[in-house]
Amino acid sequence: MHALPADFSELVTFDAGTGAVVSREGKRLEFKQDFTAADFSDYTKALAAFANASGGVIVFGVSNKPRMIVGAKDMSDEADWANRLRDEFDPEIPFSIRDTSWAASSCTPSLSMPPSTSRSSAGRRAPRSWRRRARRRT
Numbered sequence: 001m002h003a004l005p006a007d008f009s010e011l012v013t014f015d016a017g018t019g020a021v022v023s024r025e026g027k028r029l030e031f032k033q034d035f036t037a038a039d040f041s042d043y044t045k046a047l048a049a050f051a052n053a054s055g056g057v058i059v060f061g062v063s064n065k066p067r068m069i070v071g072a073k074d075m076s077d078e079a080d081w082a083n084r085l086r087d088e089f090d091p092e093i094p095f096s097i098r099d100t101s102w103a104a105s106s107c108t109p110s111l112s113m114p115p116s117t118s119r120s121s122a123g124r125r126a127p128r129s130w131r132r133r134a135r136r137r138t
Helices: 037-052 078-088
Strands: 029-032 056-060 096-102 106-113
Touching: 037 056, 037 078
Parallel strands: 029 056
Antiparallel strands: 056 106, 096 106
């Protein structure tokens, strides 16, 4: 599994006094204000996109305008993420999750996945593609 840094400041640049986030979203970083179970599929799609590219991180608990650390509540546990990713994608997407405490009451969970690590027959790194599993019609 891909390890997230132990220190949150290695992942996101922010003002420790105010919680204002300086880092911007990009190809390898995405912010979400809070975890919402109804948006679980959107989160897994973002993880698959990161995994199909060069890896990336979703940080929950960062508001959009202004970008501030606000913390996240009711985050699904690691087993829920693993089950959902296993059910929705083939092959299974490797990931890691870490909760970071900031200030007295803020918990900022982060999910991370490494870039593809499969190798081609020539020994060079070959892109690995994660695709949604076909759903059976009932």
